[in-house]
Amino acid sequence: MDSFCYxxxxxxxxxxxxxxxxxxxxxxxxxxxxxxILFKRVHxxxxxxxxxxxxxxxxxxxxxxxxxxxxxYKEIEKIHIKFCKIILGxxxxxxxxxx
Numbered sequence: 096m097d098s099f100c101y102x103x104x105x106x107x108x109x110x111x112x113x114x115x116x117x118x119x120x121x122x123x124x125x126x127x128x129x130x131x132i133l134f135k136r137v138h139x140x141x142x143x144x145x146x147x148x149x150x151x152x153x154x155x156x157x158x159x160x161x162x163x164x165x166x167x168y169k170e171i172e173k174i175h176i177k178f179c180k181i182i183l184g185x186x187x188x189x190x191x192x193x194x
Contacts, residue, residue, distance in 0.1 A: 104159040112163040120170045123155040127178055134182070144182045152178070 098107045098114075105115045130147055139147075156171050176191050185193075 116163055116168045119158055123152050123174055126152045126155055148178055
């Protein structure tokens with residue numbers, strides 16, 4: 096057995112948690128895309144959109160972060176920045192510092 100799933104977090108025998116973080120990012124992206132579809136149907140202000148992200152997507156991204164949070168996974172921040180750029184109407188090429 097090369098891997099073990101415990102409470103939704105996939106552990107591999109070498110201790111690398113990048114597979115677990117990648118799977119959480121994929122789940123969070125699906126949730127974020129569902130939110131963006133909702134935003135096209137319903138007009139909400141930016142503060143409400145950010146609150147919905149914090150309530151519905153961030154918990155998925157941060158699930159199990161007590162275990163893998165000591166490592167620097169940039170994928171988590173990339174998803175948040177991508178969401179902010181989309182709801183602010185910025186281009187993908189816009190500097191992250193500007194966001």
